[in-house]
Amino acid sequence: MMKKNLSKQKVIHAASTLFFQKGFHGTSVRDIAEKAKVNVSSVSYYFNGKQGLLEYAVTAYYEEYLEKVEECLKVTENQSAIERLNKLIFTIIQYKQSKLQLTCFIQRELTLDSIFVREMTVTYLAKENYYIRSTFFSALEGKKLPGDQKDYLLLQLKGMLITPYILHNEWKDRVIGEYSREVFVKKYVATIQKWLKFIVGI
Amino acid sequence: MMKKNLSKQKVIHAASTLFFQKGFHGTSVRDIAEKAKVNVSSVSYYFNGKQGLLEYAVTAYYEEYLEKVEECLKVTENQSAIERLNKLIFTIIQYKQSKLQLTCFIQRELTLDSIFVREMTVTYLAKENYYIRSTFFSALEGKKLPGDQKDYLLLQLKGMLITPYILHNEWKDRVIGEYSREVFVKKYVATIQKWLKFIVGI
DNA sequence: TCCTGTCGAGCGAAAGTAACAGGAAATCTA
DNA sequence: TAGATTTCCTGTTACTTTCGCTCGACAGGA
Known part of the structure; x- marks a missing residue:
């Protein structure tokens, strides 16, 4: 039909x-x-109901997300750790920007405390965290940083990856108007990478 | 009684x-x-109903928040811009940590698109944004940064101020267990300040 | 004819809120 | 000071609306 x-x-x-x-x-x-x-x-x-709609949307979102992340890591296999991390960051921001509303919504919903959130955490977020964490720590290899310092830097990095989708209210005028989405991605990623360059250069 | x-x-x-x-x-x-x-x-x-309860809680939260921020800015009036910003960051993180659940909740709710959120935005968030923005830009004084670069750095800073309260799910084990709240505040603020030192030192 | 998709009606449950009565505490009055 | 009155708070109940979901009927292409 x-x-x-x-x-x-x-x-x-x-x-x-x-x-x-x-x-x-x-x-x-x-x-x-x-x-x-x-x-x-x-x-x-x-x-199968409202809850099913939610599960369908979130699942589809993360399936594609992880697919893109894994592909990025596969393609950059032979590159330097910093180069890999840079491209990973770009891939993530680009994907999130391509599904702006869904990204903002899921990001918000994940801060709740429900069975569904816990399921998504073990199914997808654990993987995502593993990819980001290991790639980031590889880039930090050799740097002598005190114990938990790396974890705080990781928190900082992960924060940068979600900030635009939490503070979208303050930025929507800009992102929609003056700047196109691609410009935002490029500029924002550049800002993160500048921070990264500082961190790994410590 | x-x-x-x-x-x-x-x-x-x-x-x-x-x-x-x-x-x-x-x-x-x-x-x-x-x-x-x-x-x-x-x-x-x-x-006066459920909505009234929400308004009461959020209003009380932001009244006290802005009070503490304004007091901080007043006390540090004669100090250097960077020193002021450092203390402002500490004040903000400390307050948020002292009302952890409410902070996480309000942070989440503010990403919605409702009349109530828009009211809170013009009443409180505009002020908060003004304080952080002007203090941050004062600290950046003299640095020659291309046009909108400063805005992206500001976005980065504001992201750091909210990240722990968005990603609390990943950090609750740590913050509650191994670390006490005060230790977290100290360490996390130090991480931000390290970033800041790099930025203003560009 | 069957199968897939659409539609409106309506069900039970749960939502937010209002109404009212009872009672404890506080205040007033003689 | 004792009794009367008012005020404030709590508990019960019920109302109205809205929720998610199901059901049976219907239409058209395979």
């Missing part, structure tokens, strides 16, 4: 926007259905 | 914890009442 998945896509798109604006619990399936201009029961039909 | 405001305090405390764990929309007034061991209608009685 021609219109297969047409409603499904409309639901996903509407849900992304609404979850981003009002949060998961702040959005009703009727809101979604209305915005997507489909029937209420479509959500249950396609995703 | 002896037990005056006793229930009120219990409600605030319970709400802080639950909002932190499950979010504002994810928490019902019955949840709060049950945890606080008070009657359901107490929330309406003391705070």
